[in-house]
Amino acid sequence: MKMLQLCYFKALAENEHLTNTAKALYISPPALSAVVARLEEEIGVPLFDRVGRNIKLNENGKIFYKCVDSVLSTLENTCLELKKNNSEDKNSVNVAVSALTLWTDSMASFFYIHPEINISHAALKLDKLQDANYNNQFDFIITDLRDLPRNEWEHIVIIPDDRPVLVVNPEHPFAQKKHISLIEAKDEPFVALTKGYSSRRYFDEMFELAGFKPKIVSESDYPLRSQMIEKGYGITISTITGIQAAILKGFSFIEIDSPANVRTQTIFWKKGRKLSNAALIFRDYMIDYHKEHNILYPNNI
Incomplete structure (x- = not known):
C-alpha cells in the first residue's frame, strides 16, 4: 500500500x-x-x-x-x-480569530509582556473556519464554541458568558435605557456585518430567536458598520467582549434581556498536536488575562 x-x-x-x-x-x-x-x-x-x-x-x-x-x-x-521544532524561529505562534477587534487588548498586552515571542494572526470567516486543511497552519483558533467541530479540536473556554448588547448612537432614544428586549427594536434600521462572519451568524440567530426579521439598511465590514452607527443610519448587535473594542468606543450600549443568547469565546488547538513552549505560554496568558479582566459591563450600561 x-x-x-x-x-x-x-x-x-x-x-x-x-x-x-x-x-x-x-x-x-x-x-x-x-x-x-x-x-x-x-x-x-x-x-x-x-x-x-x-x-x-x-x-x-x-x-x-x-x-x-x-x-x-x-x-x-x-x-x-x-x-516548527527545527525552524530558526521557535518562539513564534500562529493564531487565527473570527474577529480581530475582539482580541486587540489582550494581544497587545501579550506583546508587551512577552516581546520574545512572535505572534502572527489572521481573521477567518466561516468558510475558512470549516476548512480543515487550511486550519492546520494555525497553532490556535479563537472563536465561538460552536464554530469548530469539537471532535477534531481540543479547547478551553476563555469567556463563557459573552452576553448580547444593542449598540446605538448616543443621540438615539434607546441610549438612556439599561435593558431592552430585542422585540422593542423591531421597527429600527439595523447595520449588519456582511454574511460569512461568525458574528453575522450570531446577529441572524438573535433575530430568529426574537421572532422577527430586522430592517437591514447596510451590510458591511467592521469599520463601515461603526461609521454608519456614528452617523445615525442604524443600530446593531454586539456582545460584552465586542464592545470593549476601540472601534465601538463612544457609542451607547444596552443589555439585551431577551433573547438571552450568549456566545462562548473559546481557544482551540488541533487534537494530537504537541504545542511548543511559546504556544503554551500564549494559551495560558489569554486564559488568565480574560479571567482577570472579566469586566461585566462598561459604566454606561
Missing part, C-alpha cells in the same frame, strides 16, 4: 467525481481509476459503488476513509511540528 494511493483515494472519496478529482491531481481519469482499483484489489473489498459515470463511496469506503483521513492528518501535523 503506497502513500500516493492513500492520497488519491482520500481526494476521490471527498469529491466523488472521477474527472474533477483527476483534474485537481493533474493526472488522467484512467490513471486515477487504475490507482484506486489496485488499492481495492490490495485491500480485498470495493471502496466505491460505480453506476455508469457516477462514483460514490460505499460503506467499506467510509470506514477506510476515516482511517486514511486520520493517518494523513497525523502525518501532516507531525511534519508541521518537526518543521
